[in-house]
Amino acid sequence: MCAGCAEQIGTNYIFSYRPNPAEMMCCGFDTDHIRRVLSQALKDSDGCCVDITLKDVQTVEGDPSR
Secondary structure, eight states: OOHHHHHHHTTTSEEEEOOOHIIIIITOOOHHHHHHHHHHHHHHTTTSEEEEOOOSOSOBTTBTTO
């Protein structure tokens, strides 16, 4: 996450954050790690209009309920 970018964007644009699914979900499902990554992203983008999109994820470790 780039806090500097979020600071420059401010409220002029929508900050579109697309976390890397390979890092967060595809190589082991660790809810604590996912929470840390998303919490840091939201902290870094505080004050921005934020859109979080999970890209390229159809199922996580073959479990559609995730």
